[in-house]
Amino acid sequence: MNGGKYLLILDNVCQGFDIRVLGVPDPANGSKVVVVSRTLDACDPMQTGRNIKVEALCWKDAMSLFLHNKGNVIKQLPIEKIAMEVLRECAGLPIAIATIGAALRNNDDAGVWEDTLRALKKCTGESEGMEKKVFDILKLSYDFLEGTIG
Helix, strand or coil, X not given: CCCCXXXXXXXXXXXXXXXXXXXXXXXXXXXXXXXCCCCHHHCHHHXXXXXXXXXXXXXXXXXXXXXXXXXCHHHCHHHHHHHHHHHHHCCCCHHHHXXXXXXXXXXXXXXXXXXXXXXXXHHHHHCCCHHHHHHHHHHHHHHHHHHHCC
């Protein structure tokens, strides 16, 4: 980095560590290090200067993302109500909304939407903590894709 300014982004950090081990110099010259993690516990050992918690999406933004990913089938009356419940179960989590929306994209089978809703209710009801909830939703999406390939 030879004295120049830099922006270093460490994404998906699971546990904290001494950032100097990476050879990152002290950012005294205005350089920045951004640590992205699902848990603040990972940031504490890294002596992050400021922590910013990203909240779940508000309903309007969640709906916009869902509509962007799901295709046109949501306009069909039997699916529209189920789709709103599916969106609610995603709890404003962008990765969940995008993944489930894409998995159901252009699927006009109300039974598939109902099965997805039941599975979402089961996994989000059992989940403890945000990371587990996201994992369960992604697993559901993976399972859905596995059943549609081949």
